[in-house]
Amino acid sequence: MDYLEFKIKCLEQFQEILIAELSMIGFDSFLETEEGIDAYTLESDFDRKAFDSVIAQYKEAAEITIEEGVMPKVNWNEEWEKNYDPIEVDDLVYVKASFHPSKPGFKHEIVINPKMSFGTGHHATTFQMLRHQGQIDHQGKRVLDVGSGTGILAVMAHLLGASDVEAFDIDDWCVENGNENFDLNGLTTRMGLGTIREVQPQGQFDIVLANINKNILLDEMAIYAELVKNHGYLLLSGFYTDDINDLTEHAKPLGMELISQQSKDNWAALILKKV
Structure with a gap:
């Protein structure tokens, strides 16, 4: 089954909101990018009316533009590994994926392999x-x-x-x-x-x-x-x-x-x- 791909450019502060909204209408995979988010859904699960409604709700405020396409097969792990960098919260915690090396100087370390979750x-x-x-x-x-x-x-x-x-x-x-x-x-x-x-x-x-x-x-x-x-x-x-x-x-x-x-x-x- 093919996946539909939507490359959504938007203001950074709307990325997580759009992910949450789209996940409620059948989208099951997301990548956060420098310009916005890439959102994916199975072609059979796509509801055009619901999608258009979500986009219309935030289009002006989030300055949304969209490129649509079809992705026949996706190696999700490879895709998110390209877009996931470690996070440092003061000296409290270092958040990394399993493929990142550890880093000294933090009280705690968290390993998060986010896949398509947010x-x-x-x-x-x-x-x-x-x-x-x-x-x-x-x-x-x-x-x-x-x-x-x-x-x-x-x-x-x-x-x-x-x-x-x-x-x-x-x-x-x-x-x-x-x-x-x-x-x-x-x-x-x-x-x-x-x-x-x-x-x-x-x-x-x-x-x-x-x-x-x-x-x-x-x-x-x-x-x-x-x-x-x-x-x-x-x-x-x-x-x-x-x-x-x-x-x-x-x-x-x-x-x-x-x-x-x-x-x-x-x-x-x-x-x-x-x-």
């Missing part, structure tokens, strides 16, 4: 979540990673000493890839499949991590607040700096207090504490 640390949201994790005591804590993607934040929690890490994602490809990355980094936990309402995590957690998008965060905020223990932490990202007030105002009545925030490339990340 959440490698390259995007500003993931980068900031990792940095915020480094500011929170994970030792012996129970941690939940919502919308885990490649599993990178769950891996970070494990390396920081969390005693129990749970993770899940709505995409079965992310779950498969995430479990592979867990194995590479010594996690025995398995990633679940579904939304937070479908997975229904049990008990409460010292730390909840959610790097998704503004609308989902607002919709699920009350669930996160219920899952966070008193004096526990909720780490959020996946939204713009202009959205910070909307998120914090929504969280405040739920007993969640903003204690730290940062921004990178107009993307924001927050640490909230349950008081």
